[in-house]
Every structure is written in structure tokens, then in C-alpha cells.
Amino acid sequence: MVGKTHPELSDPAAGNGILSRRIFLEGALVVGAIGAGLSYGSAEPLTTQSWMKVPGPGFAGYGQPSPFESKVVKTFLPAPATPGVGASRTPLHLLEGMITPSGLHFERSHSGIPDIDPDHHRLVIHGLVKRPLVFTVEALSRYPMQSRIAFIECGGNSQLLNAPQAQPLNVTAIHGLVGCSEWTGVPLSALLDEAGVEPAARWLIAEGADAAAMSRSIPIAKAMDDALVCLYQNGERVRPSNGYPVRLLLPGFEGNTNVKWLRRLKATAGPAMSKDETSKYTILLKDEKAWQFVLPMEVKSFIARPSPGLALEGPGFYEISGLAWSGNGSIRQVEVSADGGQSWAPAALQGPILPKAPVRFRAAWQWNGGPAVLQSRATDDTGMVQPTRAQFAAERGLRGVYHYNAIASWRVDEKGEVSNVYA
Amino acid sequence: MSTPKRIAGCLSMLTVASAALAQAPQFGQPIAPADIAPWDISIGPDGEGLPPGRGTAIEGEAIYVAKCQACHGEKGTKPSDALAGALVGGVGTLAPDKTPIKTVGSFWPYATTLFDYVRRAMPFQESKSLTADEVYAVSAYILNLNGIIGSNDVIDAHSLPKVRMPNRDGFIPFPRNPK
Numbered sequence: 001m002v003g004k005t006h007p008e009l010s011d012p013a014a015g016n017g018i019l020s021r022r023i024f025l026e027g028a029l030v031v032g033a034i035g036a037g038l039s040y041g042s043a044e045p046l047t048t049q050s051w052m053k054v055p056g057p058g059f060a061g062y063g064q065p066s067p068f069e070s071k072v073v074k075t076f077l078p079a080p081a082t083p084g085v086g087a088s089r090t091p092l093h094l095l096e097g098m099i100t101p102s103g104l105h106f107e108r109s110h111s112g113i114p115d116i117d118p119d120h121h122r123l124v125i126h127g128l129v130k131r132p133l134v135f136t137v138e139a140l141s142r143y144p145m146q147s148r149i150a151f152i153e154c155g156g157n158s159q160l161l162n163a164p165q166a167q168p169l170n171v172t173a174i175h176g177l178v179g180c181s182e183w184t185g186v187p188l189s190a191l192l193d194e195a196g197v198e199p200a201a202r203w204l205i206a207e208g209a210d211a212a213a214m215s216r217s218i219p220i221a222k223a224m225d226d227a228l229v230c231l232y233q234n235g236e237r238v239r240p241s242n243g244y245p246v247r248l249l250l251p252g253f254e255g256n257t258n259v260k261w262l263r264r265l266k267a268t269a270g271p272a273m274s275k276d277e278t279s280k281y282t283i284l285l286k287d288e289k290a291w292q293f294v295l296p297m298e299v300k301s302f303i304a305r306p307s308p309g310l311a312l313e314g315p316g317f318y319e320i321s322g323l324a325w326s327g328n329g330s331i332r333q334v335e336v337s338a339d340g341g342q343s344w345a346p347a348a349l350q351g352p353i354l355p356k357a358p359v360r361f362r363a364a365w366q367w368n369g370g371p372a373v374l375q376s377r378a379t380d381d382t383g384m385v386q387p388t389r390a391q392f393a394a395e396r397g398l399r400g401v402y403h404y405n406a407i408a409s410w411r412v413d414e415k416g417e418v419s420n421v422y423a
Numbered sequence: 424m425s426t427p428k429r430i431a432g433c434l435s436m437l438t439v440a441s442a443a444l445a446q447a448p449q450f451g452q453p454i455a456p457a458d459i460a461p462w463d464i465s466i467g468p469d470g471e472g473l474p475p476g477r478g479t480a481i482e483g484e485a486i487y488v489a490k491c492q493a494c495h496g497e498k499g500t501k502p503s504d505a506l507a508g509a510l511v512g513g514v515g516t517l518a519p520d521k522t523p524i525k526t527v528g529s530f531w532p533y534a535t536t537l538f539d540y541v542r543r544a545m546p547f548q549e550s551k552s553l554t555a556d557e558v559y560a561v562s563a564y565i566l567n568l569n570g571i572i573g574s575n576d577v578i579d580a581h582s583l584p585k586v587r588m589p590n591r592d593g594f595i596p597f598p599r600n601p602k
Binding site for chain 2: 085086110111124125126131132133134135136139140142143144190191193194195205207211212213214215219221222263264266268270271272273274275278279282283284286287288289290291292293294295296298328399
């Protein structure tokens with residue numbers, strides 16, 4: 001039998017072993033056509049396992065992951081000195097696809113996770129409105145709803161890459177303050193229309209019901225555009241760590257503005273100048289000035305596999321995969337490089353490609369066993385291209401802490417060990 | 424049953440249905456501003472929302488020692504918790520090529536933010552427990568530690584918005600926000 005041949009699959013698309021993405025687009029992975037894979041030797045003879053000989057356990061009210069997956073958990077780096085303060089990270093190196101399981105969605109909390117009884121939670125809209133209004137959770141549940149798949153990324157994500165020397169960190173430690181859910185809720189514009197926003201109102205002060213009453217000022221144009229008052233996350237009620245029973249979603253905007261445990265929206269002429277929009281979440285530039293109200297999370301990507309801690313087992317075929325997103329629109333292209341950015345080839349993009357949502361990208365790589373530096377570079381549909389670290393630093397320096405979105409680099413050494421480097 | 428009557432019945436149902444659809448759902452309950460007041464804890468940079476009350480740095484020191492020092496350190500320096508952060512010092516560290524130490528004195532553009540944040544979020548283990556006088560006093564103490572006001576200066580709704588912070592002009596808009 002003569003199989004269909006795919007000579008093009010073995011064509012190098014970029015230097016140091018990056019192959020054509022056609023291997024994904026055609027849905028045919030022909031290992032023979034791309035050279036030798038790993039030599040595993042002959043498999044053990046098969047036997048009938050114990051779990052096929054007796055019935056398994058019955059049903060559970062709420063399903064849990066297999067106990068064999070107990071290592072797939074959020075990480076705390078560093079462990080918070082005060083419980084509930086700080087952040088937990090999405091274990092990006094252990095996940096696939098574009099949706100983050102709700103229990104693994106990163107958290108950034110400023111005073112713990114409030115234990116909110118939804119029957120006693122209220123959302124108030126007031127300030128420069130014709131009719132100040134209070135909404136119960138039950139009342140919010142009665143409005144026509146919308147769903148959208150959207151990422152939320154902490155403004156402080158990837159900030160460890162501002163360090164002068166590359167630190168020995170894995171992808172989760174560096175980039176784990178991002179997650180993606182299908183969010184369902186009431187368009188904020190409907191609630192604002194009901195309250196009747198005065199023309200003088202240019203901002204909304206959004207406030208949470210946590211012990212810190214975390215608050216941020218949001219341009220009213222965003223609130224009227226695509227903001228959602230969310231009740232559901234991935235089909236079930238929003239998790240407590242992500243804002244139960246009501247959270248604000250501002251698609252594409254800095255995570256901190258997506259106020260959790262939303263209890264109050266005050267329409268004002270100007271911003272509140274709250275602690276989190278002055279002393280935090282502002283970007284100190286090379287001179288003494290700082291950017292304030294840095295709202296969209298700009299185009300970004302990272303490679304999740306291979307990545308530090310996930311060593312290569314030997315020369316041969318590897319899939320390079322990761323995530324790309326833009327707070328300004330949809331991902332148009334992701335390119336990958338295995339030679340530190342000297343040459344690039346387009347990766348395959350896993351659909352659906354949605355605005356302000358992550359895209360899983362995949363590239364085929366034939367590792368020859370030599371040193372390599374893996375990079376990904378995303379472009380969004382506004383034409384914005386992810387900057388190199390040098391370009392990023394040239395614009396704003398490396399003192400800004402927040403909104404780090406430069407191209408990230410993994411070095412692969414001859415042993416197959418992967419490490420974080422600047423390249 | 425005659426056909427015209429049936430049609431009339433259907434038409435009337437349609438009329439009812441379209442009348443119901445014509446109005447957007449409205450499930451919010453009206454509330455008087457006075458009834459919102461206990462929740463309205465936002466303070467504007469112009470001082471809007473500041474409550475009656477007053478305090479001085481001398482009065483604030485004891486409150487600080489009792490309620491704040493454990494995390495923020497003696498006189499606002501050397502915090503025991505990195506997330507709590509230093510409240511004092513760092514002036515001059517925003518200069519190019521220096522490692523910035525961002526404190527109330529070196530970085531915060533508005534003194535009103537101090538009142539707003541302390542009242543809503545501090546002390547960490549018992550937020551919203553301080554009286555307005557106590558918040559004014561401890562705000563005055565932190566401003567005084569930074570050399571911004573005198574130790575006997577009265578801080579209240581009138582004077583706090585007038586405090587000129589050293590880094591008041593340190594912020595510029597991000598140039599790439601959506602229009």
C-alpha cells in the first residue's frame with residue numbers, strides 16, 4: 001500500500017528545524033515524512049488491568065479531576081505572607097486549549113476572598129445618573145445575557161522579565177497571571193441606560209465587596225462598549241476567587257480593572273485617583289514620568305511547551321505550542337523561531353480566533369540535538385507586533401513593572417534542558 | 424367560532440407581546456442618595472466625599488503605632504511585609520537609571536488617595552474600623568513623616584485636597600488607549 005506522501009511536511013520553514021505548519025493544517029502527522037522520531041524499542045506485552053475486572057465507583061455531585069492529576073494546581077510564588085493577599089498562578093505548562101478550568105484560573109486578591117451570600121449582595125449604580133439603582137443578584141439574573149470568551153490578564157503578569165538578569169523560572173512563574181473563561185452576564189450598558197447616565201459622566205468608579213473594597217476608575221466609553229456584569233464563568237456561577245457572585249468584565253483591559261465582587265459603580269466626571277490607579281498599575285518610564293490608566297493589555301504570546309521543567313527527551317519531532325492574545329483585537333499571526341529570532345515561520349492558529357481571547361498556536365520542530373532559542377512573536381489585527389525585549393526597553397525602560405509584553409525566549413541546551421533567557 | 428374573531432384574538436395577543444418587548448427590562452430598584460451614603464466611600468482628588476472630622480500628625484502617631492506599624496514598620500520605613508510596602512522615603516529615586524522606591528512621599532500624586540485607601544482597606548485585619556478623625560490623623564502622620572506637612576497641621580475635608588504632593592505632576596496618559 002502506498003500512503004499519501006507529504007514531502008512538504010519535511011520542508012524547513014525557518015532555521016534550526018522549524019517545519020511547515022501544514023502538518024497541523026492538513027491534520028496529518030506523518031512521522032516518517034519528517035524523519036526519525038524517538039526510538040522507544042518494543043512495547044511490553046499487553047495485559048488486562050485491574051480496573052477492567054470490577055465495577056468502578058458511582059456518581060459524584062460535582063466531578064473532580066483524576067487523583068493522578070493532583071499536580072495540576074495553581075502555584076504561589078512567593079507564598080503569600082498574609083493569607084489571601086498576593087496572587088496564584090494558572091499552571092500554564094500543564095494545560096491545553098484556550099479555556100482555563102475555573103478552579104485553575106489565576107487570582108490576584110488584595111484582601112482575601114470574601115465569603116459572599118448572594119442573597120445579601122447588592123450592586124448599586126449611582127453618582128451622575130438620573131435614577132440611582134440597586135440590583136439584587138436575582139434581579140441581575142433576569143436580564144437578557146450575553147456570553148463571550150475573553151482572557152483576563154493581570155497588569156503585573158510577566159513582570160519578572162523586567163529583571164536585569166534572566167531568572168531560573170518556568171512559564172507558570174513568569175506568565176501565569178493570565179486565564180481565559182467563557183463569561184456570561186448582563187451588558188453593563190443596559191444597566192447604565194436604565195439608570196440614565198448624565199452627559200457630564202465620563203468615568204465609572206467600580207468597587208468590590210472585598211475587605212479592601214478594591215476600586216478602579218473606568219472610562220465610561222468602555223462601560224458602554226463591551227463591558228459585562230458577569231454572573232457565570234464557564235457555564236457555572238463565577239468562582240469565589242474570581243468574583244462571586246458578580247464581577248465586572250472589561251474585555252482586553254488590565255485585569256485589575258475587571259473588578260471582582262462588584263458592589264458599586266459610581267458615575268463621575270473624573271477618575272477617583274484610587275490607590276490602585278496611582279501608586280500601583282502605573283508604569284514608571286525611563287525618565288521620572290509614569291504612564292497612568294494603561295488600559296489595554298497589548299499583543300503578547302509565550303511558548304508553553306517546550307518550557308523550563310519540560311525537558312526534551314532527545315533529538316526528534318516536537319510540537320511547539322503556546323498562547324497568544326491581544327486586548328486590542330484578534331490575533332492575526334503568530335510566528336515562531338528556533339534560532340533566537342534570526343528566522344521565523346508562521347505557526348498554525350487553533351480556532352476559533354476571537355477578539356480579546358487567547359489563541360493556541362502550534363508549530364512543528366525537528367530538534368537536531370543542538371542548542372536552540374525558542375521564541376514566539378504575535379501580531380494582532382490592528383497591526384501591532386509583539387516587541388523584542390530591546391524594543392520594549394527602548395520605549396519605556398525596564399522599571400515599569402506592569403504590562404510586560406516583549407518576546408520571551410527559552411534556551412534549549414544539548415541535553416534538552418530548557419531555561420529562561422534573554423535573547 | 425368565527426374566523427374573524429380568532430384573528431382579532433391573535434392580533435390582540437400580538438399587541439400585548441410587542442408592547443412588552445418595546446420596553447427594555449428594568450429590574451433595578453430606585454434608591455435615595457441618602458440611603459447609598461453608607462456605601463459611598465469614594466473620595467475624589469478634589470476632596471469630594473471627604474467626611475466631617477479632623478486630625479493632626481501628633482494625634483495620628485499613636486494610631487499608627489497601634490494599628491499600622493506591625494506591617495508598615497516604624498515611621499513608615501522597613502515594612503515587615505513586602506506587599507505592605509514602605510510609606511516614607513524614596514524621594515529622588517524616580518530619576519533615570521535609579522531603582523525606584525515608590526512611597527506616599529515619593530510617588531503618590533494625591534493626598535486624598537491616602538484617606539480613601541486607609542478608610543476602605545486599612546488596618547488590614549480590621550478594615551473600615553477607624554473613625555473619620557482617626558483616618559484624618561493617621562493620614563496626617565504619614566504626610567508628616569514624608570515632610571509634606573507640619574506635625575500640628577490640621578488635616579480635614581478642607582485642607583487635605585490642598586496638600587501638594589511632591590510627585591503631583593509625575594503622571595502622563597498612556598498614549599495607546601482605545602478612543
